[in-house]
Amino acid sequence: MKIVDLSRELYHRTPSYPGHPPVVHGVWKTHEESFAESGNVHGLASMFISMVDHAGTHIDAPRHFGESGISIDQYPLEKCIVPGICIDLRHIAPRAEISPADLEAAVAKAGVAVPKGGTVLLCTGHHERTFPRKEYSSDNSGVNIAATEWLAQQGVVHFGIDSMRPGPEGKVNALVHKACLDLDITHIESLCNLEALLGRGQFTFIGLPMKWRGGTASPIRAVAVFDM
Incomplete structure (x- = not known):
């Protein structure tokens, strides 16, 4: 292992x-x-x-997106240990929107299918390029609404990204959060070291949240486990 x-x-x-x-x-x-x-x-x-409950590497609870969403203490732990893949999006420009076509091309290049009931980790290279400089908090690329919908259509329970927000800074990011609530998925923010996963195929993703009553998110110890 x-x-x-x-x-x-x-x-x-x-x-x-x-x-x-x-x-x-x-x-x-x-x-x-x-x-x-x-x-x-x-x-x-x-x-x-x-x-704050959104500190460091963390998973957003549906409650973060709207009052109808469940809090982090109610989030199913079965969704925290799932199959995953990582795709290479490092060619996407800073602050740009990641589209469904970008995701499709990256999955095809990875040569491994999106696991249903699993996760897709988006390696944009943002953490490696900018952390801990001030640009880390603003210059990330991220998915748009259509790309968020595409991910949900593949059957994922969540997706992750190596920046502080799932979408590019501004209105698109807020709309991506709302789309996650409507699509019954969530996302993981502030991942790092995703470059180490590229080209290695499917793995088991583990990211267990703390049991914070009514929490809108929780820091997690996110890991990828490979069978050796």
Whole structure:
């Protein structure tokens, strides 16, 4: 078995979506402080973290798209361990819309079918090109509404992308979110290391969310698992 980590590292003030609060990560208690308070032979260190539920690599809950959608604690875990493929879209220009024709051509080039009940990960190269510079939060390419509909028609439960939003910045991105609710799919944002999956065929994607009551999203540890 080979596991490829597709998750962004979380750290103090890691880049966050424009308008969202920053990730705050700090020391709550050091080993020395714990030992002084309790006399524990080793001392027990701990840290704290404060963040929006859309921090880092995360999956959006349908609740994020509209009040009729389910929250992340209700999202079926069966949809979090699914077959997946990764397609190469690195030739798409920054800020451009990814069309159904682009997806069809990339799937054909990958030489592997879109798995029904699975996921498609879109390697745009955006994370590799821009992270952690300011362009990471604005210059991504992304799917348009027609491409989102095309993905849903293939029978996926979600799709993922290596940027902070599924569509290009602006109105199209907002409409892609609404389309996901209408199509009963969702998406995963801020993936990384997708380049390591290209040309390797189908894998098992795992991305389990935390059980946040009423949550609109959750950070996940996204991985691709290959049978060796």
